[in-house]
Amino acid sequence: MVRIGILISGRGSNMIALAEAVRDERIPNATVAVVISDQPDAAGLERARNLGLQTLVIQRRGRSRHEHDREVIAALKERDVQLIRLAGYMRLLSPQFIQTFPNAILNIHPSLLPCFPGLDAQHQAIDHGVKWSGCTVHFVDETLDGGPIIAQRIVPVLDGDTEDSLAARILVEEHRLYAEAVALVVSGKYEVVGRRVINTSE
Numbered sequence: 001m002v003r004i005g006i007l008i009s010g011r012g013s014n015m016i017a018l019a020e021a022v023r024d025e026r027i028p029n030a031t032v033a034v035v036i037s038d039q040p041d042a043a044g045l046e047r048a049r050n051l052g053l054q055t056l057v058i059q060r061r062g063r064s065r066h067e068h069d070r071e072v073i074a075a076l077k078e079r080d081v082q083l084i085r086l087a088g089y090m091r092l093l094s095p096q097f098i099q100t101f102p103n104a105i106l107n108i109h110p111s112l113l114p115c116f117p118g119l120d121a122q123h124q125a126i127d128h129g130v131k132w133s134g135c136t137v138h139f140v141d142e143t144l145d146g147g148p149i150i151a152q153r154i155v156p157v158l159d160g161d162t163e164d165s166l167a168a169r170i171l172v173e174e175h176r177l178y179a180e181a182v183a184l185v186v187s188g189k190y191e192v193v194g195r196r197v198i199n200t201s202e
């Protein structure tokens, strides 16, 4: 059983989608060990509790990144977490955090990386005038949204799109893609060769 820890800061829709995928065994051999938020008022916390998940708030306020990360690491280790999933976690992880869980931290980003890393990816896509965008699940390394790509999915950018309408179209795909990518990583049927994540289950 792979024990997953999920870090959130906000609404937590990707966290819920993953928890449901685990519950429905679309991600076999996995369990959600804890949901940690750095924001005490994150809407996702209540949604997680409603699903019967253990939640924890570890506030960033008043702590340095180093101290905060140290507390989060300790909470994850106490619960034997092996795989960490960032789901709308609006904090950069310290190198110490990343080195503690090598190749075991996943993130989802609402663009086709390496296009439009960082904040407001949907806004960046509309501003640039691209005709297609999408989402990317990747391993987290010490670069911003730059670790090895596990899976991607595309969506069209329509002429009438606003940032919100594009974000909503991408979010539907995020929920599916993240569960599929986590299922692959939990299965262990992949290899990381340089920057490439090769699916060895096929």
Ligand code: GRF
Residues within 6 Å of the ligand: 008, 010, 011, 012, 013, 014, 015, 044, 087, 088, 089, 108, 109, 110, 171, 174
């Ligand atoms: C998602 O669009 C995700 O790609 C980005 O932040 C948003 C989080 O949404 N990293 P939610 O909290 O999972 O609903």
